[in-house]
Amino acid sequence: MWICPQVSSSRESVKGIIMHELSLAQGIIQVIEEELEKREEKGTVQKINLRIGQLSCVEPEALLFSFEFCSKETQCENAVLNIEKVPLACECQNCGKNFLPKEAVFICPDCKSCRIKILSGEEFYIDSFEIE
Amino acid sequence: MKIKVLKDVLKANDTIAEENRTILRKKRILTLNLMSSPGAGKTLILEKTVERLKKDFKIGVIEGDVATSNDARRLAKYDIPVIQINTDSIGGACHLDANMVKEALGSLNLSSIQILFIENIGNLICPAGFDLGEDKKIIVLSLTEGEDKPVKYPVAFRKADLLLVNKLDLLNHLDIDLQLLLKNSRKVNPDLKSIQLSARTGEGIDEWAQWIRKSLDLKKRRSRAQGS
Numbered sequence: 466m467w468i469c470p471q472v473s474s475s476r477e478s479v480k481g482i483i484m485h486e487l488s489l490a491q492g493i494i495q496v497i498e499e500e501l502e503k504r505e506e507k508g509t510v511q512k513i514n515l516r517i518g519q520l521s522c523v524e525p526e527a528l529l530f531s532f533e534f535c536s537k538e539t540q541c542e543n544a545v546l547n548i549e550k551v552p553l554a555c556e557c558q559n560c561g562k563n564f565l566p567k568e569a570v571f572i573c574p575d576c577k578s579c580r581i582k583i584l585s586g587e588e589f590y591i592d593s594f595e596i597e
Numbered sequence: 598m599k600i601k602v603l604k605d606v607l608k609a610n611d612t613i614a615e616e617n618r619t620i621l622r623k624k625r626i627l628t629l630n631l632m633s634s635p636g637a638g639k640t641l642i643l644e645k646t647v648e649r650l651k652k653d654f655k656i657g658v659i660e661g662d663v664a665t666s667n668d669a670r671r672l673a674k675y676d677i678p679v680i681q682i683n684t685d686s687i688g689g690a691c692h693l694d695a696n697m698v699k700e701a702l703g704s705l706n707l708s709s710i711q712i713l714f715i716e717n718i719g720n721l722i723c724p725a726g727f728d729l730g731e732d733k734k735i736i737v738l739s740l741t742e743g744e745d746k747p748v749k750y751p752v753a754f755r756k757a758d759l760l761l762v763n764k765l766d767l768l769n770h771l772d773i774d775l776q777l778l779l780k781n782s783r784k785v786n787p788d789l790k791s792i793q794l795s796a797r798t799g800e801g802i803d804e805w806a807q808w809i810r811k812s813l814d815l816k817k818r819r820s821r822a823q824g825s
Contacts, residue, residue, distance in 0.1 A: 485691050485723045492606040500602055508598075522726055522752065570748045570784055579787045591602045 486524060489589065490531035494541050496591055501540055508596040510544040518586040519553045544594070553586030610727055613695035617702060617730025621713070625820050626657075627813040628713045630729055632753060633737035634746075635719030638763040640668045641796040642737060642805075643714055647675045649806045650712065654813070657710040659701045661693040661718045668716065680704050684718065692723035695730060712813060721746070725753035732816060733758040740764045740771055744778035751785040760791040761805060766798045 497510060517523050525548050536542045555571050556563050559578035571581040605611075621628050631639045647656055657678045660669045669681035680701040684690040698715060715731060717724040725734075736757035738746055741764055747754040754760070760782050768775060775793070782789050792808060794801025
């Protein structure tokens with residue numbers, strides 16, 4: 466039998482919450498903790514400003530819930546998540562038109578080409594955070 | 598006090614994915630990430646593929662599931678190294694991420710692998726957002742799922758390098774329009790190549806195996822050209 470021992474992540478085990486946003490909430494806290502450590506900042510985080518693309522597959526409600534759960538006993542506990550949604554913007558690779566698609570399948574409104582480049586809308590950025 | 602960060606949260610994953618890619622490039626391992634909804638037939642496709650390629654290549658598999666080692670057991674009977682990742686211990690994550698793959702790579706003897714398959718968690722949404730360090734993303738869609746899946750779940754199809762249309766043996770028993778399915782996939786990803794197959798009967802497995810051989814050759818040539 467070649468089955469090796471099961472691999473489990475080194476991340477903290479969080480039973481009972483099954484969602485994509487959980488790992489993203491952990492990612493936010495990790496990035497902020499690194500920034501705080503770098504600056505030797507001991508304050509508490511009041512607000513986190515996020516830029517989330519329309520196409521990033523992130524459900525804000527689920528993210529808020531996950532964040533509340535993951536931030537307990539960290540410097541981010543009780544921080545407010547301020548989410549700015551970034552609309553999807555595309556460029557047609559055939560005629561060069563820039564447009565904001567209305568549907569999930571991207572078709573150039575001018576030349577009807579399907580050869581489309583995504584300019585924005587996939588990002589998941591921490592823009593800034595505020596501490597006290 | 599406001600602190601400007603401007604950091605991509607997914608960047609942490611991408612950084613680890615690049616590390617995985619470097620390790621796999623040095624070892625000249627072709628790595629294929631298979632994504633689909635649950636039940637599309639990824640595991641049976643892998644079984645048939647391993648049967649076909651095992652005599653010529655050394656193959657390894659990383660299996661991702663929320664729970665159970667059922668799939669790993671199905672593949673382990675071919676006497677190849679299989680690593681099972683279960684995400685139920687980490688909140689039942691709906692996708693594999695680069696860190697999980699990195700840990701799995703650490704458990705494999707990479708010197709004895711030429712082709713590495715990563716069977717992602719059955720889910721047409723989240724796996725597409727996470728780079729694992731693979732060479733190619735393969736999307737499997739079975740005929741029973743309907744011809745509109747590419748336009749309903751465009752993100753996964755947009756990022757794929759190859760579409761495997763599975764369960765071809767059912768074509769005459771279903772009210773599915775295969776041409777419309779392919780047309781829909783090209784609407785989302787105009788360059789998406791597709792191979793139609795039936796893992797059950799073995800039809801089309803040769804073409805898929807040939808595609809893998811070609812991809813491995815290409816990777817070897819590129820590695821040589823880069824001198825790594």
